[in-house]
Every structure is written in C-alpha cells, then in structure tokens.
Amino acid sequence: AGDAEAGKNKSAKCVACHGMNGKITIPTYPNLAGQNQIYLEHSMQAYKKGERTGGLANVMAAYVQALSDQDIADLAAYYAGMGEKE
Amino acid sequence: AGDAEAGKNKSAKCVACHGMNGKITIPTYPNLAGQNQIYLEHSMQAYKKGERTGGLANVMAAYVQALSDQDIADLAAYYAGMGEKE
Numbered sequence: 552a553g554d555a556e557a558g559k560n561k562s563a564k565c566v567a568c569h570g571m572n573g574k575i576t577i578p579t580y581p582n583l584a585g586q587n588q589i590y591l592e593h594s595m596q597a598y599k600k601g602e603r604t605g606g607l608a609n610v611m612a613a614y615v616q617a618l619s620d621q622d623i624a625d626l627a628a629y630y631a632g633m634g635e636k637e
Numbered sequence: 638a639g640d641a642e643a644g645k646n647k648s649a650k651c652v653a654c655h656g657m658n659g660k661i662t663i664p665t666y667p668n669l670a671g672q673n674q675i676y677l678e679h680s681m682q683a684y685k686k687g688e689r690t691g692g693l694a695n696v697m698a699a700y701v702q703a704l705s706d707q708d709i710a711d712l713a714a715y716y717a718g719m720g721e722k723e
Binding site: 575577578579580581582585586587588589590593594597600602603604605606607608 | 661663664665666667668671672673674675676679680683686688689690691692693694
C-alpha cells in the first residue's frame with residue numbers, strides 16, 4: 552500500500568503542475584488534493600501504460616515513466632490524504 | 638462556454654459513480670466537485686475520442702459517447718462550481 556509520508560518526499564516534480572497543496576489555478580491541470588486514492592493510482596498507471604494519450608496526457612505520461620509502482624502508490628496516498636481530510 | 642445550471646439538469650447519469658455532490662466514497666471513481674473546469678472538459682473529450690482506454694475508462698467512455706460538446710461544457714461547469722466554491 553502507499554505511504555503518504557514517502558509520497559510527500561517524492562512529490563517535488565508534481566508541484567509545478569499540481570500546486571504546493573495539490574490545488575492549482577491552471578484550469579487545464581487537475582486538482583489532486585483529497586482525490587480518491589485508488590483512482591489516483593489507476594490514473595498514474597494508465598498514463599504509464601500509455602492508456603491515456605493526446606494533448607497534455609503525453610506530458611503527464613513522460614513524468615510517470617520514471618516512477619515505480621511503489622512511487623505511484625505513495626504519491627496516491629499523499630495526495631488522497633490532502634485537502635478535506637487534513 | 639459551459640452553463641452550470643444546464644449541467645445540473647444533465648448530471649443524473651453521473652450521480653451513480655460520482656455521487657450526489659460530486660464526491661464519492663468508491664475509491665476507484667474520481668471526485669469531481671471543485672475540479673478544474675477545463676481539465677474536466679478535456680477529460681470527458683478524451684474519453685469520447687478514445688484517448689483514455691483500459692479498465693474503467695471504457696465504462697466512462699460509453700457514458701460520454703452520447704454527450705454533445707455543449708453537454709460536456711455544461712457538466713464541466715456544473716462540477717467545477719461545486720465543492721469549495723459553494
């Protein structure tokens with residue numbers, strides 16, 4: 552399972568598009584704070600497996616290529632735990 | 638541009654997976670409340686164009702096939718306007 556603390560340490564590269572607190576004012580990028588954890592994990596895996604293509608999806612896909620399954624699980628736990636629940 | 642009120646009237650089919658107020662406890666589906674409007678629009682268009690495949694993406698793609706661009710814009714406005722901003 553994902554470890555939010557470990558996810559926090561791996562989130563530096565995510566901040567540019569998803570914001571410091573998982574909320575971003577750039578309307579083409581999704582807010583991540585408080586999003587459902589398994590959905591986040593499935594989404595990152597989908598980008599990694601090339602199941603999400605076109606437009607900005609290709610940008611995201613490039614970012615997740617270097618992530619391991621554990622990295623993805625940790626990042627999902629980190630962002631899911633943000634927002635309302637804090 | 639999208640009309641949130643019109644989007645509300647078109648959202649009946651979305652509730653099963655995305656919840657009455659755009660927040661759902663089923664962790665495999667995304668919360669939509671307060672998500673960025675253009676991201677929501679791009680996502681629905683991507684499902685419609687087959688740019689998102691695999692797993693539950695195919696379920697979502699089936700739902701959006703029947704939606705027009707205006708429907709998609711209205712639904713995006715409706716969900717983006719939910720959550721924090723209310």
